[in-house]
Amino acid sequence: MNRVREAREAQGLTQAELADRVGVSRKTINTVENAVFVPSTVIALKLARALEEPVERLFSLAGE
Amino acid sequence: MQANANADTAERLGRRRARMMIPLAFMFFMQQAAFFSNPPDHRVVSLVRLGGWTALALVILAGLVTGGFWMKPKAVRELMEDEITRAHRAQALSLGFALSMLTGIALFVLQVFVPMDASEVIHAMLSAGVGAALVRFSILERRVYKLG
Numbered sequence: 001m002n003r004v005r006e007a008r009e010a011q012g013l014t015q016a017e018l019a020d021r022v023g024v025s026r027k028t029i030n031t032v033e034n035a036v037f038v039p040s041t042v043i044a045l046k047l048a049r050a051l052e053e054p055v056e057r058l059f060s061l062a063g064e
Numbered sequence: 065m066q067a068n069a070n071a072d073t074a075e076r077l078g079r080r081r082a083r084m085m086i087p088l089a090f091m092f093f094m095q096q097a098a099f100f101s102n103p104p105d106h107r108v109v110s111l112v113r114l115g116g117w118t119a120l121a122l123v124i125l126a127g128l129v130t131g132g133f134w135m136k137p138k139a140v141r142e143l144m145e146d147e148i149t150r151a152h153r154a155q156a157l158s159l160g161f162a163l164s165m166l167t168g169i170a171l172f173v174l175q176v177f178v179p180m181d182a183s184e185v186i187h188a189m190l191s192a193g194v195g196a197a198l199v200r201f202s203i204l205e206r207r208v209y210k211l212g
Contacts, residue, residue, distance in 0.1 A: 016071060025074055025146045031208050037148045 001060045005033040007051040021050040074143035077133055079209050081144075085202030089195055092120060096191045100184075117187075124194055128153065128160075128201060152204040160197025167192040 008018050008029075015033070019026045024043060031037035032047070039047070048055035095117050126132070131145050131153075167189045171180065 016068070020068065020071060025078070025143045026071065027075065027078065027208055028146045028148055030211050031148050034211050036208060036211065037151070040147055043147060 001062050002032060002035065003053075003058050004029070004047060004051070007053050007058060008033075011051060018047075018050060022046045070137070070139045071143060073136070074140045077136065077140065078144050078149070078205070081132060082202055082205035082209055085198055085205075088124065089198045089202065092124060092191070092195055092198065095120065096187070096195075099187060121190055121194055124198055128157065128194070128197055148208060149205070152201055152208075155204060156197040156201035159200045160193040160195075163196040164189045164193030 008015070011018075013021075015026045015029045019029045022029070022043065023046065028037070028039070028043070032039050032043075044055050044059055048058050051058065095113075098113070099117065131141060131149070133141060133144065136144075168185070171185045171188060174180070175185070
């Protein structure tokens, strides 16, 4: 479960802009948003920093 | 600006890599068919054919393991080698290894009943391993690019 798309759209960022801020490819952002891929802790922390959200608000366990 | 250009290039090349793997796998498997339908002998044409197969297998293996596009800038290659690509590669190589081992086991049993050359067994194991890894990697990459 993740709120990356929601947080990104709240910031008014495109996937490409967020990818640029985090230093990953747009493919990574797209697959994380679509829950196809669970990122590493490092990428999760970078996403949280780029989106100015605590990491535990961006990512949560299913059912929580 | 440069970062955007690198990201665009990485995306374009990543898509191209995913697209070109299926025809490459097809070409690779066609060579296997030629090998087994017309086993090589010591004529020059056979040696050239074997050399071609070996070269293609090496290029595919190197591309699979390293990501390819060796002449592109490091920043572009790093973007192409993101976490999900590395995860896909690990899955693909894992499948390739398993299929290669299974082929080896199957041929080990089969050679009790049907005599085989070592070269045929090695050829089949390499083909199964490299080919399966290539196809799997391509399918996984194409699937994520289809998301948009």
